[in-house]
Each structure stands twice: as structure tokens, then as C-alpha cells.
Amino acid sequence: xxxxxxxxxxxxxxxxxxxxxxxxxxxxxxxxxxxxxxxxxxxxxxxxxxxxxxxxxxxxxxxxxxxxxxxxxxxxxxxxxxxxxxxxxxxxxxxxxxxxxxxxxxxxxxxxxxxxxxxxxxxxxxxxxxxxx
Numbered sequence: 124x125x126x127x128x129x130x131x132x133x134x135x136x137x138x139x140x141x142x143x144x145x146x147x148x149x150x151x152x153x154x155x156x157x158x159x160x161x162x163x164x165x166x167x168x169x170x171x172x173x174x175x176x177x178x179x180x181x182x183x184x185x186x187x188x189x190x191x192x193x194x195x196x197x198x199x200x201x202x203x204x205x206x207x208x209x210x211x212x213x214x215x216x217x218x219x220x221x222x223x224x225x226x227x228x229x230x231x232x233x234x235x236x237x238x239x240x241x242x243x244x245x246x247x248x249x250x251x252x253x254x255x256x
Contacts, residue, residue, distance in 0.1 A: 198204065198213055 195213065195217070198209060201207060204210060
């Protein structure tokens with residue numbers, strides 16, 4: 124048989140078990156909350172650094188574009204521009220890097236035909252030249 128001291132110890136242990144479990148849950152919640160706050164602060168710091176880097180990159184891109192335009196204008200003012208070997212590279216560079224606006228669509232360009240059907244192969248299209256109407 125269990126004595127009164129053992130029974131009281133068992134009851135005390137059961138009560139303390141629930142209290143200790145609730146304390147452990149609260150401590151765990153506090154730790155998770157602190158971790159989440161630290162993570163949020165770190166993420167906010169990274170976002171700020173990213174925005175600063177983007178501003179610096181935009182500034183450098185703008186300066187680079189300005190420098191490109193100045194170089195192109197200075198080369199155009201050169202006395203020997205018509206015979207200059209740099210001219211070919213400059214035209215190629217401009218063709219590769221500058222956006223051409225209002226370009227006609229590929230199908231609508233003059234002198235280049237895009238047939239709808241191959242006239243060499245027979246097809247089911249009506250007409251003597253085997254082209255669709």
C-alpha cells in the first residue's frame with residue numbers, strides 16, 4: 124500500500140506536471156515569437172539593402188546610358204566619320220542595343236513574300252494556280 128506521503132507526492136507530481144507543461148508551452152511560444160521578430164527584422168533589413176542596391180544600379184545604368192549617348196554624338200561629329208573604321212562597329216552596336224520604334228511587321232515588309240500555301244506541292248485548294256482564294 125502507498126502511504127500518505129507517497130500519495131501526496133503523486134498528486135503533487137501530477138499538478139506540477141500540468142504546470143510544467145504549460146510553462147514549457149509558454150516558453151516555447153515566447154521563443155518562437157522572438158525568432159519570428161528577429162526574422163522579420165532581418166528580412167526588413169535585407170529589403171532595405173536590396174532597394175539601396177537597386178537605386179545604385181539604376182543610377183549607374185542612367186550614367187552609362189548618358190555616356191553611351193555622348194560617345195555616339197561625339198563620334199558622329201568626327202571629321203573622318205565617313206571613312207572611320209569605328210563607324211561600322213558603331214552602327215552594329217546601335218542596331219543591337221537601341222530600340223527601333225515603329226518597325227513594320229515582318230509579314231508586311233516590302234519585297235518579302237510569305238505565301239500561305241506551297242505552290243509546288245498540290246493541295247485541295249480550288250483554282251488553276253493551286254492557291255486558296
